[in-house]
Amino acid sequence: MKKFRDFSKWFDEVLFNAEIMDNRYPVKGFSVYKAWGARISRKITSMLEEQLEATGHDPMLFPVVISEEDFQKEAEHIAGFSAEVFWITHAGKRRLQKRMLLRPTSETAMYPMFTYWIRSHADLPLRIFQSVCVYRYETKATRPLFRMREFLWNEAHTAHKNWEAAEKQVETALKIYNAVFERLGLSYYVLKRPDFDKFAGAEYSIAFDAWNPDGKVNQIGTVHNLGENFAQAFGITYEDMDGTHRNVTQTCYGLGISRTLAAVIAQHGDDHGLILPPEIAPVQVVVIPIPYKGAEEKIAAYAKEVYEKIKAAGLRVHLDDGDKTPGEKYYYWEMLGVPVRAEVGPRDLNERQVTLSERTTLKRSTVAFDETVSAIERLFQKITTELAERSRLTLKKMTVDAKETETLKKAIKERKIARICWCEDESCAEKIKEETGGEIRGHRVDTEEKPESPCIVCGKKAEKVVYVARAY
C-alpha cells in the first residue's frame, strides 16, 4: 500500500484531494482547514465535549494572551515552554511596557483566575475545559496536522482537595479519552512517560501514542497529575472543613484535535483515499443515480426517493445528481472517505432495490428499498468494527520485542515500535536515542508488563518494560 511505502507523499495527497487542508497558506506552520476537514474536526470535538460535560466539566473560554508575569510563576513550566513562545511586544509602533504571549497551553491563563473562584472546600472539585487553538513556535520540521505552530485542541483543567481525588480524576480522564479514541477505531499505547519526558510542571504524565504508517508514533492525548506545583506557584488554596488553608491538587489533560484527525486519516485511509468511521463522517451515505438511456427521469426520481428515505431516518446523506459520470463520482466520494455509497441504476429501479457499496472493502450488495435504512445501519456497525480491527492488527504487527541493541536498531529502522526492558536510568535512554533515533515513550498503564530480561543498554536489572519509537 502506498501509505506504508511513502507516507509523507500519500498523506499530503489525501489532505489536498480529500479537501481536509490547503497547505499553501503563506506562513510556515500555519494552515487552512477546508470544509471537509473542519467538519470532521468539529465532529471529533463535539464527541469529546459531550463526554466532558457528562462527567461534570464546564465549558469556558479563556483569552489567547497571557501576561509574562503569570507565565513565569511556575519555574519548570516556563523552562519547558519558553523556547516555543510567540511574544507580543508591540502595539502598532509603540513598544509594550509589559510583554504578552500567545498561549502555548493555558495553565498560566487559567490558574490566576482559579484563585478568585476557589475559596472553600465547597468550591471543589472545579472542572473546566475549552476547545481552542494554541501556539507553539516549533523548531522541529513542521508537518500538516502533526506538528504545526497553531493547532486545535481541547484542554481540561481540574482542581481537587487532595492527591487521592486528583488520582481519581486522572482515571476519569483516561476513560474519557479511551472512549473517544475507541469510537474512532484508533489503536494506540497508553504510556506513562519517563520522568525526564513528563509535562513541564507535572508530577507525572500519561500519554496516548497512536501508531502511524511511517513508524513515528503520534501523541494524540495526554493526562497529567500536577500535584500542588501550580497551586503553590499561583497561591490556589481553599479553606477546609476544619478551618485550615490547604493547596489544591490539580490535573490537566489535552486531546489534540488536529493530531486525532491525523491519526484517523493515517490509520484508516487506503490507496483510494480517506476512510471515515460513520460516526464522524460529514456525509455518511452518498446516493448516486446511474442514468440509463430512456429511463433518466425515472431513475432520477427513484434516486430522490432513496435519498429522502435515508434522510428521514436521520442519517447524513447526500444526493450527487451532478453532471459528472458515475465513475467520476465514485472516485470522488471514495477519496473523501464516505462510508457507504448507494447506487441507483436501471436494474435497481426495476427490482425496487438499492445497491450498497462499503468503503472499507469496496464490496457491493443489494437490498430491497424498504430494507435500505436498516441495511445501512448494519453496514455502519460492520465498518466501524472492521476499521478498529484492522488498526488493532497493524499495531500488533508493528510492535516487536527487542532484547539486544542490534534488534532494536533494526526495528526502529524498519519503522516499528520496539518493546524493551530498561533500568530507568536516563543515560541508557539517551544512548538509545543516539544510536537508534528512537525514544523511550514509557510503560503501559492499562496492563502490567514485568521485565523478563536485563536492561537492553547497560545489562543491569531492568525496572520497566517500555516502548521505543520515533515520534512526531
Ligand SMILES: [Zn+2]
Ligand atoms: Zn540501563
